[in-house]
Amino acid sequence: MDYKKLGFKAGLEIHQQLDSHKLFCNCPSVLRDDKPDLKIMRTLRAVPGEHGEIDVAAFYEQLKGKYFIYESYYDVNCEVELDEAPPYPINEDALKIGLTVAKMMHCETPDKVQVMRKTVVDGSNTSGFQRTVLIGKDGWIKVNKKKIGINFLILEEDAARRTAEDDHSVTYRLDRLGIPMLEVVTAPDMKTADEVKETAKVIGMLLRSTGKMRRGIGTIRQDVNISIKDHERVEMKGVQDLRVMHKYIEKEVKRQIETKGKEKPHVRNVKPDFSSKFLRPLPGAARMYPETDIPMVKPDLKGIKVVELIQEKTKRFEKLGLGKDLAPLVAGSERAELFEELVKKYKKIKPGFIAETLTGTLAELKRDYQIEGVSDSDLKKVFEYLNEGKIHKDIILSVLVDMAKDQFEIKKYEGLETEDLHEELMAVIKENKGAPFGALMGQAMAKLKGKASGEKVAKMLKELMEKGH
């Protein structure tokens, strides 16, 4: 595809949820799948904006004439999400994260932070508007040596999530409403599909580098704005998988070329087969009003420090001896900081082994033992024992399993004296008369449960067998 000839231009809008409590109340940012405690029915009606006309998107939604059902939970929602109580002042933690990103993206930041209301008429906000704050503008990031402009950086509340819809109603769950979210709006500086992908990657990496982003499905959402010469702008909503982003873009460009007649600017929803479907006309410039319920805040801009990019961290970790796959994995993980702490503290342990434990071993625990969320303090304890030679590195998995089950006793793990090991192995040989080395080894390791390293057991077992036992 000759993007240059087509006059292709693309920009990105990336929405990323922050790992903090809600933006305008103290409720936790938790999504729930169990039965809601409360269901409330409401209707919303689009009203003329300040220019006396109904926004085109608002009009479109109103045509559908549906009512809305809101589902909520007593323990993770409060009256703010239900729009029954005024919002709290802005979540300062979220504001700080946002301003950190603004600084990392070389944005101009405001001296005063003013929360604004943006009209929303699809029912996904109980108040009928979304609260949004401009925290950066006119910045840039580097993508493969090219500068990509960052037009806006916005801190806003996420909308409620749609859980059901029929001919008369739309059901929304309020657990997601109010989760703090950063919106990164780039300039239309990308000139090929590959550039779009690379830019999305760099933005994702930069955001994750703060260590303050929510992880998992649905926590990051990407829209791509595309235009080619003599065609109107089209926004592709929900292009999530970076690996196939170019396929969506190529297909959309082809669709535009083949479309007969003039199209209006509009929004399209993408589908798994890389095609897309008309969703709604592109909304006009959003109507914004100051949120008078929330006081203006003067952020402490001097206290905002940029953080090291995962990219840079990866390079440092490679120098510690971590391989090309392991280094970025650890650098991008939630345990990157712990890794550095452990490397610094326990000089006798190879950084590579620490890294393997924090990634591979923890993954193994999750997969084979359904053990998740091993605490940092348990991990620190394990490496301390290891560093002091109290346990052997071969048994780190069983130690962690025991710790998770609260059955850990260091006594159980301290290495066997050679004499005792000899005795144990003689017993194994006797119980399994005539068995080959492999079988005996398996029996011995199972019986010893890590009280001696595999290496040591194998060596002694071989010796005993050679002696004719």
Ligand SMILES: [Zn+2]
């Ligand atoms: Zn709340």
